[in-house]
């Protein structure tokens with residue numbers, strides 16, 4: 001067992017928290033869910049580093065003024081993004097999704113001769129490669145030095161940096177305006193929103209589009225996906241606060257779509273204000289947010305109550321399996337597994353190991369909770385009685401991959417939105 005969270009000493013690394021809202025700048029953020037001290041979800045320690053691993057407070061907060069939901073404590077970005085272990089191409093579902101995103105963009109904004117696209121947070125170049133396939137001069141920007149060679153090996157030019165107004169100026173001078181800017185799963189990571197959007201507004205060509213895909217606060221609430229809260233996600237977006245932010249930078253949302261990928265996402269189409277008439281889905285989605293009460297405090301109190309229920313039910317289920325002498329392991333070590341394991345106090349005595357297809361994670365430990373991560377072949381050699389699906393949002397894909405495990409008598413347990421066998 002890992003020690004109780006309240007006995008762990010916080011990291012000496014200084015947090016960037018100022019207690020003020022990242023969107024409107026006003027103070028008095030209200031903490032709505034305190035997930036305790038956790039390791040950094042995507043910085044998986046090696047066994048030799050386990051005693052030196054820094055832990056940080058993880059608290060979800062709401063601004064009582066503009067109602068934007070965000071983290072109360074921010075970790076310095078160089079600790080989060082310098083060496084990134086999440087690779088887009090490791091998931092076939094995600095790769096197929098990025099292919100469909102590129103096709104949707106090309107259908108709406110065809111590549112003129114030499115039209116440029118830029119993927120912000122381009123990871124291993126998966127989306128940029130699809131964009132090139134649709135005729136765009138595709139490039140990327142990403143601060144992860146370890147991933148840049150993967151993009152370059154695909155012929156995608158990568159600027160190793162964060163995206164902000166200075167990056168945009170540099171790219172504009174070198175390569176000219178950009179017809180399509182994409183940011184999949186990176187927009188919730190941006191602490192300095194105003195510099196970022198100044199850069200987008202500067203770089204985006206007339207008639208161009210900025211397409212964001214991000215986890216959506218309405219999905220988080222509906223699915224009780226509290227495990228998607230980790231230090232990289234400093235924002236939990238819904239349309240309302242986003243629209244105010246874009247308007248301040250001469251940008252506007254002209255369409256939006258809810259997507260089933262991950263735990264549910266929102267795709268947002270943004271343009272220079274007035275370029276196209278906004279479609280009806282924007283007003284409809286704003287109304288759905290209002291109807292769900294996303295601006296109200298009580299919704300987040302209910303989220304905290306459900307997170308406590310999941311912690312209790314998962315502990316009961318795992319303790320029961322252990323009492324029966326069952327051997328339990330995990331499948332999938334995405335970032336959300338780090339939050340779930342820390343919140344539920346899971347350790348190597350609960351899960352022997354966690355199997356993950358991403359070879360960059362194999363041989364490492366889960367952050368803060370130190371469960372070994374192994375290659376999926378281990379499932380076949382060990383044949384545990386039960387696999388806890390920590391990547392519960394990919395449950396369908398995983399069950400297909402592991403049909404042999406089930407056929408040999410293996411069972412699956414899913415933790416979220418409620419603890420249950422599947």
Ligand SMILES: [Zn+2]
Pocket residue numbers: 021022023024025026063064065066067068
């Ligand atoms: Zn605010």
